[in-house]
Amino acid sequence: MIYVFTTCALNYYPNAVLLARSLEKFLPEARRVVCIVDRDLGDTDPQADGFHEIYPLSAIADHVPNLDQWLFQHTVMELATAAKGFVLADLLDRPDCDAVLFFDPDCEIHSTCQTILDAVSRHSIVLTPHANIPHVKDPWVFFELNTHRVGVFNGGFLGVRADQEGKAFGKWWRHRLTDYCLIDDKRRLFTDQKWLDLVPCYFDNVKVLRQPTMNLARWNTFQRKVEQTADGTVLIDDAPADFIHFSGFLKKGGYVRGLYDATSEKWCDDVGTLDALSEAYAERLAPFQAREDCSRDWGYGTYRDGVTIPDDHRRMYHQDRRLRKAFPNPFDGGEKLRKELNRVERAPGPQTPEPRHARRRSLLSKLWKRIRS
Numbered sequence: 329m330i331y332v333f334t335t336c337a338l339n340y341y342p343n344a345v346l347l348a349r350s351l352e353k354f355l356p357e358a359r360r361v362v363c364i365v366d367r368d369l370g371d372t373d374p375q376a377d378g379f380h381e382i383y384p385l386s387a388i389a390d391h392v393p394n395l396d397q398w399l400f401q402h403t404v405m406e407l408a409t410a411a412k413g414f415v416l417a418d419l420l421d422r423p424d425c426d427a428v429l430f431f432d433p434d435c436e437i438h439s440t441c442q443t444i445l446d447a448v449s450r451h452s453i454v455l456t457p458h459a460n461i462p463h464v465k466d467p468w469v470f471f472e473l474n475t476h477r478v479g480v481f482n483g484g485f486l487g488v489r490a491d492q493e494g495k496a497f498g499k500w501w502r503h504r505l506t507d508y509c510l511i512d513d514k515r516r517l518f519t520d521q522k523w524l525d526l527v528p529c530y531f532d533n534v535k536v537l538r539q540p541t542m543n544l545a546r547w548n549t550f551q552r553k554v555e556q557t558a559d560g561t562v563l564i565d566d567a568p569a570d571f572i573h574f575s576g577f578l579k580k581g582g583y584v585r586g587l588y589d590a591t592s593e594k595w596c597d598d599v600g601t602l603d604a605l606s607e608a609y610a611e612r613l614a615p616f617q618a619r620e621d622c623s624r625d626w627g628y629g630t631y632r633d634g635v636t637i638p639d640d641h642r643r644m645y646h647q648d649r650r651l652r653k654a655f656p657n658p659f660d661g662g663e664k665l666r667k668e669l670n671r672v673e674r675a676p677g678p679q680t681p682e683p684r685h686a687r688r689r690s691l692l693s694k695l696w697k698r699i700r701s
Contacts, residue, residue, distance in 0.1 A: 329358075329359055329422075329425055329426055330355070330357065330427050330428075331358065331359050331361060331422075331425055331427070331428045331429070332355065332358045332360050332361070332430075332431065333360070333361035333362065333416075333419065334348075334361075334362055334363075334430065334431055334432065334433045335362070335364075335365060335415065335433070336363075336433040337365050337366045337404050337407075337626050337627075338364065338366045338372065338624060338626070339404075339626065340408070340433045341364065341372065341616070341621075341622050342613050342622050343433040343434040343574070343577070343613065344362055344377075344379075344433035345377045345378060346609075346616075347434075347436060347437070348360050348362070348374075348378030349377075350436045350438070351378070351431075352378050354437045354440050354441065355440065355441060358429070359380050359381070360379045361379065361381050361383050362374050362379045362381075362382055363382070363383040363384075365385060365628075366626060366627045367627025367628055369621070370620070371621050372621045372622075383418070383419075385399075385411070387418065388411065388414045391414060391506065392506060394652075394656060396657045397645075397656070397657075397658060398506075400637070400642060400658040400659060402509070402510075402642065403642065405511070406509055406510055407628070409483065409505070409509055409519040409520040409521070410505045410506070410509035410519070413501040413506075413520065414505075416428055416498045416502070417495070417498035417499050417501070417502040420494060421495065425490045426489070427448045427449070427488060427490055427494075428490070429441075429444065429485075430485060431484065431485055432483075432484035432485070432573060434484075434574045434575055434576075434577055435484060435543075435572065435573045435574070436571060436572050437570075438562055438568065438569040438571055438572060439569065439570045439571070441571065443541075443542075444537070444570070447487065447535045447537060448489050451534060452488065452489050452494040452497065452531060452533040452534065453487070453489075453493070453497050453527055454486060454487035454535045454537060455481040455482075455486055455535070455536050455537070456481065456485050456486075456536070456538075457480055457538065458471075458475050458478075458479070458481070458547050459475065459548060460539075460540065460548070460551075461551050467595075468550075468595075470591065471550075474547075477513065477516075477518065478518045478521060479518055479523075479525055481525065481527070481536075482521070482543055482545070482547075482573070483520050483521035483524060484545070484573050484575060485542070485573070486524070491533075493532065496531070497527065497531055501520070501523060504520075505520050505523070508523070539567075539570070540565045541564045541565070541567050541568065542570050542571065543573050544571075545572070545573035545574075545575045545587070546575060546586065546589050546592065549587050549596055549602055550593075550596045552564050552565055553566070553597050554598065554601050554602060555598070556601055556604065562605065572587075572605070574586065574587070577610075585599075585602075585603075586602060586606030586609075587602040587605055587606055631658075631659055631660075631661065631662060632660050632662065633663075635662075635666070640669075641666070644669050644672045645658055645665075648672060654668070655668075
């Protein structure tokens, strides 16, 4: 059995529905699973929308000490990506599982993905990179520099075979995403994605799919020729597309332009085709975005009393054991917890213990300042 899953909050659930329907068309034999990282699903019926099952957030409680605290410590993007490690590891352990594919909810399948299926039948871990063409063009170095910040491989897709090494990867990734699936530039963390950089270091049976037909997205369209035939077939470098990744589509406007952005636009062969693909995708999304269940605010975005949770409250709670002990369910903390958080010095993320030699230097520095004064 091939399992295919995605994770999202309800704001991205319309995208997930389009993904499910494209999977139903091109990979009908796969079992489609969705994990919705939201508090109240309301009238949402994933089975009616093309999924076979919902992976419940409550299942993550088996792997974290306190689920409410764990949920509170993540922004919506961090939570949707952190959940991936838990769903993957659990699906790989199912007796009927041969392999697991993950697609971001804003991906859409355009082929039977035979190349992916062949790769995951021979390799334990299958990844796609953000860039796949070496070059000597100075302006393009900008995009490579960005991969140092967000990761070499794109976390919007991966394939894992249910063999010993694949399961070992799943458990390793789940462990890292438990506490370190954060957006924290100072600590070189970018959700689940930066951890994938280490995969070729730790695991042997890894396949990197560099075909341009895979994972077409705004960070690589400037290096690929994209066309659409009269019958609607999308061609990438003259070959039919396997899947398209409309990453950041809900942020379209300003910098993000759908399948390209303000930086890459001048190097794209045909932005008209890219715009047409984005507009068609938006039209397919619209009926689902209009649904009431997909237009509510994120359920974990507020305290129980309705006050919005700022990102720095999540960070400070994450780093402060005293607060976690005093407020075991931070969503119920209300004004009392907020007052405590406002007393805590704000920091960008969980603090790594200071090395002993660094503490010595700090003490010596303070002593020297006292002597000089």
